[in-house]
Amino acid sequence: MTARRLVVVGAGITGLAAAFEWRRRRPDDEIVVLEAGDRIGGKMHRIQLAGHWYDTGPEAMLARVPEAIALVESLGLGHRLVAPATTQASVVLPEGRFPLPAGTVLGVPASTDGLDGFLSPEGAARVRAEADLPPLTVDGDVAVGGLLRERLGDEVVDRLVEPLLGGVYAGRADELSLQATMPALFAQLAGSGSVLAAAAAARDAGTRSRGDVDGPVFQTVDEGIGSLPAALVAAARAEVRLRTPAHAVRRTATGFEVSTGQVAAPEVLTADAVLVAAPAGKAARLLGRVAPGAVEPLQGIPYASMAVVAMAFPAQDVGAGSGLLVPPVTGRLVKGVTVSSSKWPHLGGDVLLVRSSVGRFRDESELQRTDEDLTAAVVADVADLLELSRPEPVQTAVVRWGGGLPQYLVGHQARVDAIRAAVGEVPGLGIAGAAFGGVGIPACIRDATRAVDALL
Template identity: 45%
Template sequence: MARIVILGAGISGLTAAFEASASPHEIVLLEGSPQIGGKLRLATIAGHQVDVGAESMLARRPEALELLADLDVDPVHPASISASIWTRDALRPMPKGTLLGVPADASSMASLLTHAELDRARDERLVDVSGDLSIGELVESALGPAVVDRLVEPLLGGVYAGHARKLSAAATAPALLAAAQHQRLLTDAARSAAAKSGAVDGAAQPVFAGVRGGVGSLPKLLVRVLLDRGVTVRTGATARDIERAGRSWRVTLGETRSPEVIDADAIIIATPARATARLLTEVVPDAATALADIDYASMAIVTYAFRSTESAAFAGSSGFLVPPVDGRRIKASTFSSSKWPWLAEVAPEVTFARVSIGRHGEEADLQKSDAELAAAGMADLRAALGDGLPRPVAAHVQRWGGALPQYAVGHLDRIASVRADLAALPGLEVAGAAYEGVGIPACIGTGRKAAGAVLTHLAGH
């Protein structure tokens, strides 16, 4: 029996531990912070447990749904209500059938664009690209800058808290880039993507899934299974160093003056890129440098609870996105109780809504106190929904420093070279949001893959 040590108990590390714990090996999961779950977290607001980190999972990829099935948890889906874009001082319907903001038909953007902007979008240009470029550049060259500013930016802002003109098209929108490389129109790519995601047997498949009790309840469910399977789960256990010890590994934890050393036959590092880079400095310096260069965006989520009797403004919509070009402080708002029927059911007396603040490179707002952030979020909500919005009965601020990795142009090459360097060190694997996707399903995928690779390696020992 070998010992597998997993560093970081976000969804990636938890999934790696879950997969590995089906084997006879000893599994040790070490989390640096006082709590497990990473970006999946619940907080008690107005007497109810509510997600204050990730809250929804893409259901068009299989990984999250498969994990729910493994845990015997039924997925729930958002109410079929639409979201809006808050731009040019009004809430405007989100165009349907877009692929990361690229419309299948430019006319669907009529409510967001001026006549001149719409004419430019309709006059779609063929683009000629060979390598990676930013998604902003790609869409701008085909459809004009306004489509980027009014639609692509807010959609990417919602996923990466980043900027369309910096994020890699190859990493964030491979289907669009592929279309561009085949000299086809981007709107064609959006149309075929929309068609693919459409009706199966006449019923549209839900795009997103959640969990009754919140996505933030998954870490606890996973830990319960891990403990049942005899896995050691420790919090407050920050890994400081890893080193090679013959054919095995050694992890050092704790203070420099009183270090604790754990021997491991295999290690999975499931921490954010900068922490992973520090741990890899001695063993794979080139990979460490490549990972250290991945920027992260910081952000805050402010969650409000309103009396339901006064909350008509949130009915019938799942929320809105905000283009940065409009100069607002918030970048999105989710009307949680409208979006998630289970939440309205368990907390009928209050209506939850949340806003997110902070984008990559624009963290000045996050210097404000919690009270100032909560007030700033309310000011924008009132501007969007009307002055009649009541005072919230509770507000909760969750800060996320180093929240989301930024997949800059060239990201795929960077990750390919990191993985190639690591391939020379069997028994050492990495997982997490920095690699093949920031969303929960992608993270679950990397955790599983890392566990699979480690088990294969140990089987050949």
């Protein structure tokens, strides 16, 4: 094979996974990864907290799908995988703390069982009343919240779906796309006639597709998921250029030219293939000349900002299982609390390690606080939620993710289809990332592999 040069724009998990996959298939090619920031990994980030490596980006990987775990094993790090000691989470409601009901699809109940107490008597009756409604018909994509409020009532959205779905996307159920965020449920709606029946069918279909897989639902890495980017770069033998923003991609007779570096004195980097693994807004600016049809749909994908506060408290017992989900209906600052010392065996022992997140789409005002004020407010909220007997932390750290999570708003899949079609018309050009087919680590790896498949 004639050696070629691949240029990857973006050194997050998608870009690095693509570089790794490209190297595996074409070992003699040159791979250059351009990263505007001063480190690799994107949202994968770890810090030292009270003597432990601690993730302040994603802290768990879905293990019931193959991509993330297979990648870790391909890197020779399978021996570092850790399963959670507990996954029992509770939801904080105005009336108190309640265990998360079993058998839901991202909070959408598959039956009326187990809802009494979690919902008010009126709320539970509203769910049971769906059986008396006319058969459900859905014409195209709709907002999750709109459909569920109409069929099952407000409480299901505010108490069940918001803490789960909103937690994943830092978004709002009343704006998020049903088709894009709950594709399994969406696929079952047409033939089910009701939300409850569709949720049951989606749950059962997922069980069948996994077969008799036992094992943990989630896993992590004992030195932090944030340790994976460096391992990927080493395995991909890629040249990573930090603090090197890409400004534009131009098609040439023999391939591409990528304008990089300082705008006033740009460097032109030639490439045989280009993979854009940058956030949607950045990708739109890059592709304006080479794939103009992708620009408008890319600009239609907004992002939510958030912050993660990591805290180490003196060791003490807390009865919160793996953590707490905190929906907006509580009026709390934080939207979730992970009790890492309880959840992950390798983090237990000498201190209580906790992380909490702040910030939702269109409600980022709290993020305007200084680091000190934000940390103090989160510590106070967490100490109250966990009823800590020793509430003074021994160490804290705040990590801000400005524009961190893409929002899959209604019509998202149509936008993604338009982007892929426009980019696909340009041989040698690819695009991938969390903005398209899922925000989790496995989804990003899957999208990276899909893009490499298309390019090769």
